[in-house]
Amino acid sequence: MKKFEPVIVAFCCHYCAYTAADMAGSQRLPYPANVKIIRVPCSGKVDALHIIKAFENGADGVYVAGCLEGDCHFKNGNEKAARRIDYVKKYLEEIGIESERLTMVTMSAGMGYRFAQTATEITEKIRKLGPSPIKTAITQ
Amino acid sequence: MKTESKLEKILAAGHLAVTSECGPPRGALPDQVREKAAYLKGVVDAINVTDNQTAMVRMSSLAASTIIKQEGLNPVLQVVSRDRNRLAIQADIIGAYALGIDTMLCLSGDHTKFGDHPMAMNVHDIDSMQMIQMVRDMRDKEIFQGGAKLKGAPKMFIGAAANPFADPFELRVLRLEKKINAGVDFIQTQCIFNVEKFERWMEGVRARGLHKKCYILAGVTPCKSLGAARYMSNRVPGMDVPKDIIERMSSVPKEKQADEGVDICIETIKRLKKVEGVAGFHIMAIEWEEKVEEICERAGLLPRPQI
Amino acid sequence: MITAERKPLEELIDYVKPFKRILLLGCNECVTVCAAGGRKEVGLLASGLQMALLKSGSNIEIKQHTLERQCDPEYVEELVPMIDGSEAILSMACGCGVQQLATRFKDKPVFPALNTQFMGASERQGVWAERCQGCGDCVLGITGGICPIARCAKQLMNGPCGGSTGGKCEVSEDVDCVWQLIWDRLKSLGQEDRYVDIMPAKDWRSGGGSGPRKIIREDLAE
Ligand code: SF4
Ligand code: SF4
Numbered sequence: 001m002k003k004f005e006p007v008i009v010a011f012c013c014h015y016c017a018y019t020a021a022d023m024a025g026s027q028r029l030p031y032p033a034n035v036k037i038i039r040v041p042c043s044g045k046v047d048a049l050h051i052i053k054a055f056e057n058g059a060d061g062v063y064v065a066g067c068l069e070g071d072c073h074f075k076n077g078n079e080k081a082a083r084r085i086d087y088v089k090k091y092l093e094e095i096g097i098e099s100e101r102l103t104m105v106t107m108s109a110g111m112g113y114r115f116a117q118t119a120t121e122i123t124e125k126i127r128k129l130g131p132s133p134i135k136t137a138i139t140q
Numbered sequence: 141m142k143t144e145s146k147l148e149k150i151l152a153a154g155h156l157a158v159t160s161e162c163g164p165p166r167g168a169l170p171d172q173v174r175e176k177a178a179y180l181k182g183v184v185d186a187i188n189v190t191d192n193q194t195a196m197v198r199m200s201s202l203a204a205s206t207i208i209k210q211e212g213l214n215p216v217l218q219v220v221s222r223d224r225n226r227l228a229i230q231a232d233i234i235g236a237y238a239l240g241i242d243t244m245l246c247l248s249g250d251h252t253k254f255g256d257h258p259m260a261m262n263v264h265d266i267d268s269m270q271m272i273q274m275v276r277d278m279r280d281k282e283i284f285q286g287g288a289k290l291k292g293a294p295k296m297f298i299g300a301a302a303n304p305f306a307d308p309f310e311l312r313v314l315r316l317e318k319k320i321n322a323g324v325d326f327i328q329t330q331c332i333f334n335v336e337k338f339e340r341w342m343e344g345v346r347a348r349g350l351h352k353k354c355y356i357l358a359g360v361t362p363c364k365s366l367g368a369a370r371y372m373s374n375r376v377p378g379m380d381v382p383k384d385i386i387e388r389m390s391s392v393p394k395e396k397q398a399d400e401g402v403d404i405c406i407e408t409i410k411r412l413k414k415v416e417g418v419a420g421f422h423i424m425a426i427e428w429e430e431k432v433e434e435i436c437e438r439a440g441l442l443p444r445p446q447i
Numbered sequence: 448m449i450t451a452e453r454k455p456l457e458e459l460i461d462y463v464k465p466f467k468r469i470l471l472l473g474c475n476e477c478v479t480v481c482a483a484g485g486r487k488e489v490g491l492l493a494s495g496l497q498m499a500l501l502k503s504g505s506n507i508e509i510k511q512h513t514l515e516r517q518c519d520p521e522y523v524e525e526l527v528p529m530i531d532g533s534e535a536i537l538s539m540a541c542g543c544g545v546q547q548l549a550t551r552f553k554d555k556p557v558f559p560a561l562n563t564q565f566m567g568a569s570e571r572q573g574v575w576a577e578r579c580q581g582c583g584d585c586v587l588g589i590t591g592g593i594c595p596i597a598r599c600a601k602q603l604m605n606g607p608c609g610g611s612t613g614g615k616c617e618v619s620e621d622v623d624c625v626w627q628l629i630w631d632r633l634k635s636l637g638q639e640d641r642y643v644d645i646m647p648a649k650d651w652r653s654g655g656g657s658g659p660r661k662i663i664r665e666d667l668a669e
Pocket of ligand 2: 475503532597598600601602603609610611612615616617618623624625627
């Protein structure tokens with residue numbers, strides 16, 4: 001059997017997490033290539049549908065990375081994102097996808113190291129969980 | 141005199157009336173009704189028979205009232221608007237009167253949420269106010285609620301509840317006045333622990349002359365234990381058990397608490413006797429009917445007048 | 448608006464399992480506003496159903512579509528050209544929309560995807576609360592614009608009951624006692640005297656007591 005390489009989709013807000021990812025790049029901090037970054041104007045902009053579609057299209061894990069608490073460029077988009085994620089987690093369980101596959105994280109623009117570390121941790125967590133049941137079902 | 145009700149006669153003669161209550165059993169146990177009633181014989185003038193009290197299914201108020209009537213006592217048929225529509229209520233009232241029951245109490249009832257059938261529909265086709273109106277019209281105008289003429293009008297002495305302790309306080313006198321305008325003859329109040337607040341309410345009642353327009357029976361309850369006092373204070377909506385009562389209950393050892401509860405109840409009655417406009421007492425000794433005699437005796441309410 | 452909530456996925460799967468091709472149909476009106484059955488919820492449910500079915504090894508073709516209004520025959524007519532492509536319809540409209548479909552497409556099974564709840568208003572973002580029961584004889588003019596029928600747990604026309612405490616209803620601390628609200632409002636309007644009149648027993652015929660209700664506007668009806 002081929003070694004399992006998880007596909008992770010990271011929705012990163014333009015102002016913090018995406019900048020942090022840039023920073024990680026320029027500081028040459030390594031992070032797993034499994035993480036596919038999608039830049040969004042604000043974490044609050046990530047819709048339930050985006051997350052669900054990611055899973056439907058074969059993602060093994062999804063995370064939304066927003067600004068630190070109180071630091072949202074749009075006031076409270078990150079709080080909204082966190083609540084939405086709790087809501088989508090319940091829906092994932094209903095569908096039959098482990099809700100641990102979805103996470104919300106926060107960081108500031110300067111936290112290149114934290115970006116790389118988070119990407120690594122989440123990739124490892126999903127690797128342990130194994131392929132998403134949807135992906136397994138698609139390939140069967 | 142509007143009716144043949146013994147309670148009305150006692151009140152009309154100017155005596156302090158005494159009523160108590162009896163919760164029917166949760167099963168076909170007629171002897172239990174008789175047992176409870178036996179404790180009250182010669183002790184009170186009339187016995188309220190609750191109607192699916194706290195929204196728990198029990199023997200119907202009508203059936204238990206009939207048993208009590210057969211025992212030679214005077215039941216007060218309680219009827220809640222929660223469980224029956226106006227057809228069923230009117231039918232029951234006629235039926236009750238045909239069986240010799242001449243006194244009733246019109247209530248809305250506790251919400252089903254609190255009982256053993258929270259999934260049941262709350263009927264509330266009419267509310268307690270409208271029930272009073274309906275019974276009065278049946279009695280005085282000899283018509284059904286729907287307007288048709290009725291033969292053999294039920295001559296009910298009509299009661300209702302009042303809670304001086306619920307909010308908003310300023311509405312509590314006005315709401316009593318509404319009930320009087322609807323046609324109520326007597327009122328039994330919620331259990332009084334906060335005597336000061338009750339006195340304040342009575343001031344409002346007297347200011348509008350309402351004590352002259354209906355008989356007000358002050359409700360009292362002996363606490364069986366500290367736990368019971370706490371439960372009433374925290375869990376029963378619209379109950380006001382002040383801190384000093386709780387403190388007094390907790391100041392005595394557990395085995396003395398029941399006596400303390402009875403003492404408090406008797407002191408309350410004595411104090412309330414002095415309040416102008418109080419026409420009698422409604423002693424709610426829940427599952428403690430055997431204590432009513434002692435309470436009446438010590439509060440100076442015995443012997444009951446013979447009418 | 449009419450409010451609704453999605454049914455559990457499990458129940459919906461039971462409905463659609465026997466079919467190969469279904470039409471998942473949203474509605475652009477009330478259920479869109481209360482985030483239960485609009486275009487977006489159709490997309491979410493289609494994906495969710497698809498994934499859940501995939502897991503159990505089945506596969507259904509789900510066609511997504513959203514009508515302007517499912518409760519209006521003119522809009523329902525739009526479906527005629529596409530309806531043959533689906534064996535059944537899963538409707539994300541309120542119960543009225545579902546029935547409109549069932550009436551129009553006699554040989555198509557139609558299933559509700561939502562539990563229709565109540566006529567309500569938005570209290571704030573994401574919170575809807577019951578406001579009207581369609582009693583057919585509105586008393587808001589007497590009660591200060593606040594409805595005792597829809598908002599009193601005991602439907603008291605002459606409240607408040609003895610359980611009203613600190614402005615809250617006896618059934619829950621999360622529910623305002625509507626009679627406290629009515630009284631406060633009457634006071635601020637200087638209409639306390641409105642409270643004194645007894646509201647007579649209601650004639651429930653207008654409220655559905657005499658069977659299903661219908662409005663016929665002679666000038667408009669064809
Ligand atoms: S009184 Fe009747 S019509 Fe008016 S808001 Fe209440 S339920 Fe609706
Ligand atoms: S507390 Fe108020 S809202 Fe609740 S049942 Fe009583 S009157 Fe109605």
